[in-house]
Amino acid sequence: MSNDLFSISDIERESGIRCDTLRVWERRYGFPTPSRNERGERVYPREQLLRLRLIKQLQDRGMQPGKLVSLEYQQLQRLTSRPDNSALASADVEMLLDMLSSGLGYGLSNKLEALLSLYGLRIFLADVVAPMNHAVGKAWFEGKIGILDEHLYAETIRNVLTVALGGLPQGVKNPRVLLTTLPGEQHGIGLLMVACMLRLEGAGVVMAGVQTPLEEIVRGAIECGSGIVGISCSEYMGRRTIASQLVKLRALLPEDVALWAGGSGVRTLAFLKDNVRLFNDLDQIQPAVQAARNVN
Amino acid sequence: MSNDLFSISDIERESGIRCDTLRVWERRYGFPTPSRNERGERVYPREQLLRLRLIKQLQDRGMQPGKLVSLEYQQLQRLTSRPDNSALASADVEMLLDMLSSGLGYGLSNKLEALLSLYGLRIFLADVVAPMNHAVGKAWFEGKIGILDEHLYAETIRNVLTVALGGLPQGVKNPRVLLTTLPGEQHGIGLLMVACMLRLEGAGVVMAGVQTPLEEIVRGAIECGSGIVGISCSEYMGRRTIASQLVKLRALLPEDVALWAGGSGVRTLAFLKDNVRLFNDLDQIQPAVQAARNVN
DNA sequence: TTTAAATATTGTCTAGGACAAATATGAGTA
């Protein structure tokens, strides 16, 4: 059933590495090493797709592809496993992850709602959702769960958070924040988490979905009268892309509009700190909002 | 401010036409006609981007690019404007659209909630949301509103429907339906609408988000014990792509799992009717669900 | 009017070269 041979465009779609780049890697580094079909076109085995996926992930964390292609799959895998410091609510997280992989998420929703009303929104976000996101991403990356499971998880979290957000009282709506992700960034969960935190502080939140072109972000900030533009960056997007887009966006935005960026994608981008206010943690939002309010 | 010059990769991203295709059109048809920068690279003016977007849309509706490139912008525009038969709740729709374009969607949420409780979910979906989707898509296509406005609209609808869906009682959960979109299809609103309709009929709904690879859809259907896989197709995806993916999916799915597809993307795909159950209208869902339940 | 064959159109793939932007390395200085 499962088609184990991939064309170059299949590989582009599945690995996120562009055709041109795949060809030039082959030419320069001797990897990947696709065979050819009767038409002379490249045909990749699944094993190389998996290796390419690993390489892409490591590259996005700042390593050089030229030094990665010579490594075996297992060596690559060893490099990707990061120290896991989510010891906090790890029991809950472990249980929820089990729930997800067995039975495709049935009951997950109820359990999450129970945890939400037990802990309250703020702690739920920091100690349940954030570690869960990390754990789910890792499990997908290591092949323990499929994309479908990740989707089911994301849908469930989205539902829970959307309902929670709707239940929050509308505060003073100051400052006003326009929330979105950069073009190419699909993950909207972080956005919802930030929206919740901001609403808890009484900020006005305008959700603009994912993948908004930079020009449109600028227009939105101006038309909404937002003093702040908030960008959520997952770790799946490549630091280079993120950095260059954030710099461009900063240049396009009026000077009196602040640019905030957070999520695991900005962890290693400290050099942007003069251009962009970076957030490594949900807890940093509260003081930042209050500071912003005092300025106005 | 707005950068009016585009590189070929900008055009690829903004128009959805691949680099290779852009070059080959230029070679064959003499359009587009980019100038070159000091490095000899193609540089496109905004005007050509707009024309390319129109061409892409028309092509996705089944026309040949070779016959479109020679047309002026206005002739293209004339071709795209379809008869608008949404006379039903047109007053409401008109008002909501105004609301969206002025003031970036403030208050839209309240108005939609009011309409929902006035009409009830079923009529709200058919006579408010569906025409609104159409009107918003059209307005974006004609340049009357920006992508950002479309995003704000989608977020608002998503919130309203998510809350409405959460409020529906869990029915008998028969039949069980796995809902998702094909790889490449980003629009998830249709999915939510269908989910609402299915829940109203007492079906069990598993939402699997957007852009699920075909293999994963199959795995999900089997693991969830779904008797039905539901696919939502917007008009933005190209009929060819949709058709070939649906055929592939049908071949991969077990025979006893039904494949349902709906949305404006399947309007002109009647020739698939032997493989796939096609839906042109939300009202067709109710009888189909009841028929499916009787079979089991 | 439907079916089949012939013709035209179209997107994706190929190769290998070029170059600027990004990153790493090494030398010199505080």
Next chain:
DNA sequence: TACTCATATTTGTCCTAGACAATATTTAAA
């Protein structure tokens, strides 16, 4: 040790122009 600057390497994207199969359209026959 820490920082800055210049040099060297690495890397992704873009270029041209040709080939071919898959799809769509037209023409011919039943």
